[in-house]
Every structure is written in structure tokens, then in C-alpha cells.
Amino acid sequence: MKNIATSKQTAPKVGFVSLGCAKALVDSERILTQLRAEGYEFSGGYGEADVVVVNTCGFLDSAREESLSAIGEALSENGKVIVTGCMGATPELIRSKYPDVLAITGPQQYESVVNAVHKAIPPLHEPYIDLVPPQGVKLTPRHYAYLKISEGCNNRCSFCIIPKLRGDLVSRPAADVLGEAERLVASGVKELLVVSQDTSAYGIDVKYAASDWKGRQVRAKFYDLCEELGELGAWVRLHYVYPYPHVDEAVHLMAAGKILPYLDIPFQHASPNVLKNMRRPASSEKVLERIAKWREICPEITLRSTFIVGFPGETEEDFQFLLNWLKEAQLDRVGCFRYENVSDADSNALANHVPADIIEDRWNRFMQVQQEISAKRLKKKVGKTIPVLIDEVTPEGTRSSSEAVAHYKIIGRSSADAPDIDGVVHVTSKGRVLPGTIVNVKIEASDEYDLFGRVV
Numbered sequence: 001m002k003n004i005a006t007s008k009q010t011a012p013k014v015g016f017v018s019l020g021c022a023k024a025l026v027d028s029e030r031i032l033t034q035l036r037a038e039g040y041e042f043s044g045g046y047g048e049a050d051v052v053v054v055n056t057c058g059f060l061d062s063a064r065e066e067s068l069s070a071i072g073e074a075l076s077e078n079g080k081v082i083v084t085g086c087m088g089a090t091p092e093l094i095r096s097k098y099p100d101v102l103a104i105t106g107p108q109q110y111e112s113v114v115n116a117v118h119k120a121i122p123p124l125h126e127p128y129i130d131l132v133p134p135q136g137v138k139l140t141p142r143h144y145a146y147l148k149i150s151e152g153c154n155n156r157c158s159f160c161i162i163p164k165l166r167g168d169l170v171s172r173p174a175a176d177v178l179g180e181a182e183r184l185v186a187s188g189v190k191e192l193l194v195v196s197q198d199t200s201a202y203g204i205d206v207k208y209a210a211s212d213w214k215g216r217q218v219r220a221k222f223y224d225l226c227e228e229l230g231e232l233g234a235w236v237r238l239h240y241v242y243p244y245p246h247v248d249e250a251v252h253l254m255a256a257g258k259i260l261p262y263l264d265i266p267f268q269h270a271s272p273n274v275l276k277n278m279r280r281p282a283s284s285e286k287v288l289e290r291i292a293k294w295r296e297i298c299p300e301i302t303l304r305s306t307f308i309v310g311f312p313g314e315t316e317e318d319f320q321f322l323l324n325w326l327k328e329a330q331l332d333r334v335g336c337f338r339y340e341n342v343s344d345a346d347s348n349a350l351a352n353h354v355p356a357d358i359i360e361d362r363w364n365r366f367m368q369v370q371q372e373i374s375a376k377r378l379k380k381k382v383g384k385t386i387p388v389l390i391d392e393v394t395p396e397g398t399r400s401s402s403e404a405v406a407h408y409k410i411i412g413r414s415s416a417d418a419p420d421i422d423g424v425v426h427v428t429s430k431g432r433v434l435p436g437t438i439v440n441v442k443i444e445a446s447d448e449y450d451l452f453g454r455v456v
């Protein structure tokens with residue numbers, strides 16, 4: 001994902017390139033909020049900027065390549081470049097390719113990035129604190145926002161270098177998270193997307209310490225936070241949840257309509273051998289039984305997950321196990337990655353790496369199975385009327401020369417669709433609908449990923 005922030009006003013100008021995941025996007029928003037508070041403005045292009053900040057992603061080698069090329073582009077277009085984010089944890093790699101970057105800071109080092117900007121282009125004498133909206137500067141559309149509840153991770157999955165880059169779990173106090181969520185909702189946000197590396201582990205590091213929220217003590221605990229967020233009047237969507245037993249309690253909140261009936265659980269595999277080699281958290285939980293139980297508690301729950309095929313040591317039997325598991329689990333939304341080595345990941349040293357052509361073949365077989373499941377599950381929604389949050393309304397001219405009525409392409413999402421990673425709902429409407437509103441849509445058709453319907 002690549003976002004370049006823009007602003008119409010004049011002052012010292014910063015160009016900002018934000019790469020990587022939702023968690024990196026939240027980091028970008030914090031840096032931008034701080035800079036905006038100090039009177040900086042944002043430039044939509046490299047040319048007009050006084051300095052460019054590149055927030056990099058280092059999760060996969062392909063993401064590193066993209067980050068390095070973004071740095072190169074910013075250097076050649078502008079010349080004054082500050083690098084931050086996950087790749088900042090390996091400054092020597094960046095320096096060896098681009099010795100001219102002004103400064104390199106690691107993930108979450110907000111102050112260092114801001115200091116580097118001060119050095120490159122000093123702020124105005126009078127900070128324009130009143131120019132910053134209370135909810136901060138957002139890179140997402142106005143009606144949804146990512147809410148980061150913790151940083152880092154206590155797990156040590158063998159294919160992942162996040163703990164090396166971002167350290168162990170550090171949870172934010174519940175009152176801080178709730179304060180931010182409340183400000184976002186007050187500013188017009190309709191959907192809060194809860195993100196972290198391991199959402200269900202929230203608060204373990206601080207022993208669930210309570211903090212004062214509106215005169216009450218709220219614990220930094222997964223369920224307590226979900227319950228409080230559910231009171232704010234916005235959609236609350238949970239990402240990166242592991243199937244620990246206490247997740248069942250949150251499913252009751254979903255059944256009660258307090259938070260969205262949606263769980264994003266990155267299972268990554270199903271075969272016990274592969275899960276063991278992956279060192280996955282909660283892999284010993286009886287997942288199929290848990291899924292059945294969640295559906296019993298909350299029949300309308302949407303389950304999303306990601307998987308990796310071709311992990312070192314994955315045999316044809318392991319892969320078949322995964323396919324059978326997938327058919328039984330009947331997940332609604334699934335992403336699948338082909339295994340690739342990541343520099344510094346422990347899995348690189350595992351035996352029996354799977355050849356690329358077999359990985360490709362397994363990926364295709366996996367996708368075929370899941371597409372059929374997904375299409376079948378979406379078809380069950382045809383005929384139902386469901387709430388849809390409108391994301392985009394784009395004019396598409398008039399329907400015909402005799403009908404001088406503007407035609408709009410309208411895209412929205414239901415409770416089953418997270419932005420960017422899931423499908424969408426294609427909507428038609430006789431009346432006008434606006435982005436950021438929630439409308440009832442009667443579903444008339446479906447395909448492998450999307451739904452189609454009209455506003456009723």
C-alpha cells in the first residue's frame with residue numbers, strides 16, 4: 001500500500017510515503033499528526049516537498065524491495081529523504097544502497113523521525129496546534145480508522161521477523177485506546193478496525209492493569225476492551241485474533257450486536273507438523289471445534305484467515321490435510337501466501353524447502369477449493385437485506401442519452417468485509433447515497449468474492 005499525504009495550505013512542506021500494513025499506517029498517522037501540530041504541511045508530490053519521509057515495510061523480501069525502490073525514487077525526485085519504519089531496523093542495508101539519505105530511524109521511533117524533519121527543515125516559530133483535528137491526521141477515508149492497541153509480539157513464529165523488528169508485546173492502557181476511539185467516532189468515523197500483532201494477547205504484558213476511563217477502572221484486557229469499544233456507537237472489527245479460549249467471550253458480544261460478527265484469525269496452516277515448525281501460537285487449540293462453537297453462539301459470524309502454502313517441510317500429506325481442513329472449516333474469507341524466505345527469519349534454516357513449482361501448484365489448488373467455498377457461502381446471502389457502509393460513490397455519466405440522470409458506481413462493505421482485504425458490495429440506488437453512510441441493501445447476486453444489491 002502506498003499513500004502520499006496531501007494538504008492545500010502553505011508552510012514548510014513534508015512529502016510522506018507510507019508503505020506496508022495497517023500497523024505501519026497507524027505509525028504514519030502519528031508522525032503526520034505530530035508534524036501537523038508543529039505547523040508543517042504535506043505535499044502531494046516530491047517536487048514541492050522540502051523533505052520526504054519514507055515509512056518502510058520490511059516484512060517480506062518483496063516488501064523490502066518495494067521500500068528500497070521508494071527510497072530511490074524519493075532521492076532522485078527530491079534529494080532530501082528520511083527513512084523510518086521496519087526497514088529502519090537494518091540501517092546498514094539502506095546506507096549501503098543509498099548513502100545520501102539524511103536519517104534512518106526504526107519502527108515506532110516517532111520522536112526521532114520528527115527530530116530528523118526539524119533538522120532538515122526547521123518548523124515555524126509558532127506551532128499551529130489549533131490546526132490539528134483532535135482525532136489526529138488520518139490516511140484512511142474519514143469514515144473508518146485503524147485503532148492500534150499494542151505494539152510488538154511475544155510469539156516467535158519461525159517465518160516472522162516482527163518481534164526482532166518491533167520487540168515484545170507492549171499494550172497501550174485501555175483508557176488511551178478508548179480516548180482515541182471516542183475522538184475518532186466524534187470526528188465521523190463509523191468503523192473502528194482494531195489492529196495489533198496479536199490482538200487477543202492484549203494486556204498480558206501489563207498484567208491487565210486497569211486505567212481510569214470516565215471515572216471507572218477499565219482493565220487492559222481483550223474482552224473488557226471489546227465491551228467498552230462496543231459502547232461507542234461505531235462498527236468494531238477485530239483483526240489478528242488468535243484462537244485462545246477467552247476469544248469465545250468476545251463472540252458473545254458479537255451475538256449481542258455490540259461488535260461486528262467478524263473474526264480475522266491468521267491460522268496459517270492446519271497440519272500439526274507444519275504448525276509445529278511454524279511455532280504458531282494457540283496451534284494446539286481444537287480449532288474446528290472452536291469454529292463450530294463460535295457459529296453456534298453467533299450464526300452470522302464471518303471468519304477470515306490467511307494461510308501459507310509451501311512452508312519448509314510441508315509434505316503432500318500435510319497439504320492434503322490442509323485442504324480437507326479447509327473444506328470442513330468453511331471459512332468465509334481466506335488469503336493465501338506462497339512461502340518465501342525472509343532475511344533473518346528462522347524458517348530459512350529449516351530442512352526440506354519446497355520447490356517453487358510445487359508451491360505454485362499447491363497455491364492454485366488451495367485457491368480453487370477456497371473459491372468454491374467462498375462462492376457458496378456468499379450465495380446464501382442472496383435475498384437477504386443487510387446493512388452496508390458506503391465507501392465510494394463515483395460518477396459514471398448518464399445511463400442513456402434519453403435519461404439525463406447521473407449514474408454512480410457505489411461500493412460498500414457489509415459486516416463481513418474488512419477494507420482492502422475482503423470483498424465488497426456493489427450497490428445500486430435510486431436515491432442519492434453518500435460515502436460514510438450505512439444503508440440497508442437487498443442482495444440480489446453474488447460471485448466468488450463480492451455481493452451485488454440495491455438500496456431498499
Ligand code: SF4
Nearest residue numbers: 153155157160162197
Ligand atoms: S504472532 Fe507470529 S506472525 Fe504474528 S507478529 Fe507475532 S511472531 Fe509474527
